[in-house]
Amino acid sequence: MKTVKQVFALAVALLWGAFAQAQIDPVNTDGVALGGYDVVSYFSGKAKEGKKTFAAKHNEVTYYFASKANREAFTKAPNKYLPQFDGYCAWGVGAKAAKFPINPETFDIVDGKLYLFFDGEFNGEQLDTSVDWKARTAELEKAAHTNWPNIKDSK
Template sequence: MKTFRNLLLVAFTLFAAISVQAQTPPVDDNGLAIGGYDVVSYFSGEAKKGSKSYAVKHHGATYYFASKANQNAFKKSPKNYLPQFDGYCAWGVGAKDAKFPINPETYTVIDGKLYLFFNGPFNGEPFNTYQDWAQRTTELKKAAHAKWPKVKNSK
């Protein structure tokens, strides 16, 4: 019984550590955008990690891509693939007038635009901002776009 409890504790700790690491700023301290995820891949319905082999520098940030084709698509028209709100959590902007980090695997594409979300532990509890966004998409999307000019300039 004690061994099972210890095993369970180790598994929970590993899961929590992975969840915490999943949250990332839109651009980290090294200039890597979206945790190294390929922003073009979202538009095919799957969040994929990119590779240093297919890197593009854009407005001071480095974006990684999973393929040469995705890299070329981004180079041709970056504005078509960049996430809304400079990559901050869309729910945070719309619901809380704030910039939250994101989990690169929690996203949606609406009307050809990429929206990213916080999804991880908050105050010791799991918190997925996409769930509220999905229930109030129209309201929160409108609010986020209206609030972004002010939120963008906040700390």
């Protein structure tokens, strides 16, 4: 019950623009994706920070990679590794039809696709939206893919 209350409180606050400090936008003001995390590394089961020396651009966004091999894998098939919903919180898109920031270390791979989540401090407590996502993956994934075209270009 506590988690449900936390999720509701998060949704209300985010709709009013009160984002938690630990979260980031999927692409920062310098055009770097996911706080510099390596999108290929997620598929190995662990989020790893990339290095500027292994950078690649795709659709005007810069991606950093932990290794040359990961950069090469990405450049050969970028769509295989790109996060769903342009990197916004999958739970937010599915449950609230809204764009929420993400913690680049909180993710899920479903059917070979990368989903990222809000996971940080909110109202003095830790809140991880991936918990609800994992409890209702099929429902929220379907809703997110339905909602995304309507909110994709919103701010």
